[in-house]
Amino acid sequence: MRRLLTALALILGPGLAQAAQPILLKPARVWTAESAGPPREGWAVLVQDDKIAAVGPASQIDATGAQVVDLPGTTLLPGLMDLHSHLFLHPYNETLWDDQVLKESPTYRTLRAAVQAKATLEAGFTTLRDLGTEGVGAADAPLKKAINDGLIPGPRLFVATNAIVATNSYGPARRNYNPEAELPQGAQEASGVDEVVKAVRQQAGAGADWIKVYADYRFGPDGSTKPTFSLEELKALVEAAHSSGRPVAAHASGDEGMRRAILAGVDTIEHGYGGSDDTFKLMAQKGVVFFPTLTAVESTSTYFGGYVAGQTPPTAAMQNAQRAFKLAVRNGVVIGMGSDVGVFKHGDNARELVWLVREGMTPVQALLAATAVDAKVLGRAHDLGQLKPGYLADIVAVTGDPTQAIEATQAVVFVMKGGQVVRRP
Numbered sequence: 001m002r003r004l005l006t007a008l009a010l011i012l013g014p015g016l017a018q019a020a021q022p023i024l025l026k027p028a029r030v031w032t033a034e035s036a037g038p039p040r041e042g043w044a045v046l047v048q049d050d051k052i053a054a055v056g057p058a059s060q061i062d063a064t065g066a067q068v069v070d071l072p073g074t075t076l077l078p079g080l081m082d083l084h085s086h087l088f089l090h091p092y093n094e095t096l097w098d099d100q101v102l103k104e105s106p107t108y109r110t111l112r113a114a115v116q117a118k119a120t121l122e123a124g125f126t127t128l129r130d131l132g133t134e135g136v137g138a139a140d141a142p143l144k145k146a147i148n149d150g151l152i153p154g155p156r157l158f159v160a161t162n163a164i165v166a167t168n169s170y171g172p173a174r175r176n177y178n179p180e181a182e183l184p185q186g187a188q189e190a191s192g193v194d195e196v197v198k199a200v201r202q203q204a205g206a207g208a209d210w211i212k213v214y215a216d217y218r219f220g221p222d223g224s225t226k227p228t229f230s231l232e233e234l235k236a237l238v239e240a241a242h243s244s245g246r247p248v249a250a251h252a253s254g255d256e257g258m259r260r261a262i263l264a265g266v267d268t269i270e271h272g273y274g275g276s277d278d279t280f281k282l283m284a285q286k287g288v289v290f291f292p293t294l295t296a297v298e299s300t301s302t303y304f305g306g307y308v309a310g311q312t313p314p315t316a317a318m319q320n321a322q323r324a325f326k327l328a329v330r331n332g333v334v335i336g337m338g339s340d341v342g343v344f345k346h347g348d349n350a351r352e353l354v355w356l357v358r359e360g361m362t363p364v365q366a367l368l369a370a371t372a373v374d375a376k377v378l379g380r381a382h383d384l385g386q387l388k389p390g391y392l393a394d395i396v397a398v399t400g401d402p403t404q405a406i407e408a409t410q411a412v413v414f415v416m417k418g419g420q421v422v423r424r425p
């Protein structure tokens with residue numbers, strides 16, 4: 001059989017020869033994300049082409065002819081997911097958000113995004129939902145295509161293009177600049193049902209997989225968080241998005257913005273720092289998934305709020321975020337893993353997993369959030385987020401056992417995406 005394949009490969013070219021050899025991954029243990037159970041010692045995973053062919057005790061897998069990759073001391077788990085990223089941003093302590101949007105060219109920001117996509121994949125994050133380019137239009141759609149075409153390395157991307165904001169509610173805030181100047185904006189502005197629906201359709205046409213809306217923002221007279229869109233506008237937005245087959249992610253930090261977004265029928269709430277008990281109850285009832293983005297608050301508190309990890313108490317903003325997270329957990333809200341990376345360094349996404357555990361999730365719950373739960377949010381529970389025969393071979397190995405110590409997710413030594421080895425020891 002091997003000889004026949006080799007002969008065929010000579011006729012048909014090298015592609016077949018590469019595709020034909022299975023890969024057997026032999027770690028110390030395998031955590032499949034099929035349940036909250038522990039990892040299985042002595043298991044292995046067989047990969048054929050872009051899919052998982054077998055998962056089980058190493059002695060029971062027929063790996064004839066396979067290339068064996070030994071990964072001693074590691075735990076194999078599904079490729080990690082971060083469903084709140086901004087590949088087109090870089091940390092605000094390097095360059096302020098306003099300056100990125102106002103002073104950096106879209107071309108420069110797109111080149112950076114490609115570099116940042118590679119760093120993310122190498123850190124074991126094989127899937128991202130990228131929630132808005134923040135001023136680079138729909139450049140995330142061609143970035144996704146370049147990754148899918150194999151031109152550049154990067155995670156599987158689910159993109160939101162520009163995101164939608166209410167007129168004059170977002171940044172750079174015009175009130176802070178020459179009011180007569182035309183300023184680039186971080187997202188697409190819309191007001192009224194007609195404009196909001198039109199924006200959804202424009203972004204869908206430009207390649208959005210998800211529609212991202214800012215249900216509130218810091219645009220009160222004193223810079224406080226206020227709801228932006230009316231319930232009527234949000235309902236129209238969600239209806240237009242859903243009827244086009246696209247789910248909706250709502251940025252909402254305040255309780256009223258969250259409440260309106262939930263009532264309008266959004267699929268996920270991002271941040272939710274000011275959410276009340278009633279609002280989290282409503283979220284749980286309606287099955288709206290929560291992305292608490294705890295690392296973003298830690299980061300901005302570090303950059304601008306005088307917070308020093310291990311030396312100062314958490315800032316008021318951090319305490320709010322921690323309070324909201326605990327309230328969500330207590331009310332049984334489904335919690336996904338989304339970090340708002342871009343506010344902090346790309347490739348450091350696993351910091352969010354550490355936060356989820358620090359605030360009360362078990363390591364396994366946090367790992368499920370970053371695998372099976374996130375896959376379900378993406379509508380891809382059937383082929384992503386678990387190690388199961390027939391699933392896409394997005395697989396990482398970390399030193400140690402992350403189900404015991406979540407910090408192991410920061411020690412990635414092997415990454416495979418769609419059966420292609422991205423990184424190995």
Ligand SMILES: [Zn+2]
Pocket residue numbers: 084085086131340
């Ligand atoms: Zn964000």
